[in-house]
Amino acid sequence: MRTLVLAAAVLVPITAAADDQAAAVTTPPRVEFTKEFLEDPEVVALGAEVWKRRCVFCHGRQAYPGKAPRLRPSRYEPQFVYNRVTFGFRGMPSFAHEFGERERRAVVAWVLSPDFAP
Numbered sequence: 001m002r003t004l005v006l007a008a009a010v011l012v013p014i015t016a017a018a019d020d021q022a023a024a025v026t027t028p029p030r031v032e033f034t035k036e037f038l039e040d041p042e043v044v045a046l047g048a049e050v051w052k053r054r055c056v057f058c059h060g061r062q063a064y065p066g067k068a069p070r071l072r073p074s075r076y077e078p079q080f081v082y083n084r085v086t087f088g089f090r091g092m093p094s095f096a097h098e099f100g101e102r103e104r105r106a107v108v109a110w111v112l113s114p115d116f117a118p
Ligand code: HEC
Pocket: 050, 051, 054, 055, 056, 057, 058, 059, 067, 068, 069, 071, 072, 080, 081, 084, 085, 089, 090, 091, 092, 093, 095, 107, 111
């Protein structure tokens, strides 16, 4: 619970920037994901909160069967996950208007982290 409250406090200012960024994502940017970023524990923790808030409903272990594919992180490049989250794809919604750049990048780090648990 405490982590949730902390994460919410972190998410508020970031979300305020989402509108500006949404305008910039109409053409796919090439996003750099350094090893340092992907392995930063704070980034991974933020990504885990984003995952719990929005992704679990469709991709979680308890999600209604067939709602969304079980993710297979070992097959993904960071840019692929980032693009899905940012732009959506068929049944996968875009989160560009809901999450700022840092949160979308953080959820990539979470999905690709060794601790990832759907
Ligand atoms: C409303 C349900 C829904 C939500 C919420 C959702 N997804 Fe998805 N997602 C889908 C569906 C459906 C697909 C399959 C799209 C296709 O390929 O046709 C998908 C595909 C993906 C893929 C590509 C999987 C592959 O192997 O091709 C990734 C990565 C992904 N989602 C990540 C996320 C992340 C991260 C979040 C949270 C920010 C999220 N999704 C939230 C429904 C959802």
